[in-house]
Amino acid sequence: MPRHFLRDDDLSPAEQREVLRLALDLRESPYARAPLAGPQSVALLFDKPTLRTQTSFSAGVAELGGFPMVVDGRLAQVGERESVADVTRVLERQVSAIVWRTFGQERIEEMAAVAQVPVVNALTDQFHPCQILADLLTVAQHRGGLDALAGQRLAYVGDAANNMGASYLVGGATAGLHVRVAGPEGYLPDDDVVRRAEEIAATTGGSVTVTTDATSAVTGADVVVTDTWVSMGSEASAARRATDLLPYQVTPELMDSAAPDAIFLHCLPAYRGKEVAAEVIDGPRSKVWDEAENRRHVQKAVLTFLLEDR
Numbered sequence: 162m163p164r165h166f167l168r169d170d171d172l173s174p175a176e177q178r179e180v181l182r183l184a185l186d187l188r189e190s191p192y193a194r195a196p197l198a199g200p201q202s203v204a205l206l207f208d209k210p211t212l213r214t215q216t217s218f219s220a221g222v223a224e225l226g227g228f229p230m231v232v233d234g235r236l237a238q239v240g241e242r243e244s245v246a247d248v249t250r251v252l253e254r255q256v257s258a259i260v261w262r263t264f265g266q267e268r269i270e271e272m273a274a275v276a277q278v279p280v281v282n283a284l285t286d287q288f289h290p291c292q293i294l295a296d297l298l299t300v301a302q303h304r305g306g307l308d309a310l311a312g313q314r315l316a317y318v319g320d321a322a323n324n325m326g327a328s329y330l331v332g333g334a335t336a337g338l339h340v341r342v343a344g345p346e347g348y349l350p351d352d353d354v355v356r357r358a359e360e361i362a363a364t365t366g367g368s369v370t371v372t373t374d375a376t377s378a379v380t381g382a383d384v385v386v387t388d389t390w391v392s393m394g395s396e397a398s399a400a401r402r403a404t405d406l407l408p409y410q411v412t413p414e415l416m417d418s419a420a421p422d423a424i425f426l427h428c429l430p431a432y433r434g435k436e437v438a439a440e441v442i443d444g445p446r447s448k449v450w451d452e453a454e455n456r457r458h459v460q461k462a463v464l465t466f467l468l469e470d471r
């Protein structure tokens with residue numbers, strides 16, 4: 162059976178490190194590996210909007226010697242026009258891997274259960290594991306390399322119940338980070354996710370803190386991150402979210418309580434004046450463009466890891 166990457170903990174701490182190491186190599190030498198030479202195709206299937214994911218996977222697949230086949234989820238209508246299993250059986254006859262951005266995690270689990278080719282999660286409602294790898298690479302890039310990753314203090318402030326909150330907890334713990342997440346009541350991560358992150362942190366030397374106090378989460382942090390308050394699919398509650406989450410905006414004052422050399426990250430798209438002040442995301446501590454570029458490098462590493470493992 163092929164290996165899949167559906168959640169952050171599908172990579173062990175050692176495997177996550179191997180993928181990040183490979184991503185660093187690929188950043189130096191973009192054409193050094195060609196697991197898709199042929200070219201073999203990779204299906205990039207999107208049930209939700211995309212910019213970074215479509216372009217970084219497309220460019221990355223091409224750099225690996227393959228052909229990126231973008232499939233519009235509005236046309237494919239997975240689970241409506243035909244079942245997830247039937248879509249999977251058709252796609253795997255055409256391509257060497259399937260990358261899917263969709264809604265519930267159970268949809269991608271269902272695909273992976275039948276797929277004969279690797280399946281990669283390009284964001285679900287529950288997790289965004291490729292993004293966390295890109296963030297870890299960016300932290301390594303700006304804070305002393307891969308060996309300095311474990312022990313970094315990362316504070317995520319805002320909608321801590323969303324996919325990014327969960328992936329920071331699980332993926333950050335895997336890297337041995339001290340992950341602190343802060344949001345108001347009603348926007349805190351699921352107990353299952355927190356328990357899983359704690360379990361991993363106990364093996365990596367990392368730690369997990371969940372709080373409603375943004376300042377205490379950010380105090381002394383090396384990395385401060387946030388995300389949109391309105392994730393794709395939760396647009397109906399945008400007005401309520403804007404009110405509930407306003408005290409969790411990443412402002413210059415909040416950044417002042419972080420470590421003096423702290424960096425700021427955001428997976429984008431960003432809404433200035435909502436989750437982050439313009440001075441922060443457009444200021445010198447912001448590394449968001451490196452972070453966006455790093456999507457390509459880590460995703461190439463993930464595909465290489467999964468395809469070669471197979």
Ligand code: NVA
Binds near residue numbers: 289323389392428429
């Ligand atoms: N939490 C956001 C991440 C966007 C990349 C969303 O799901 O829309």
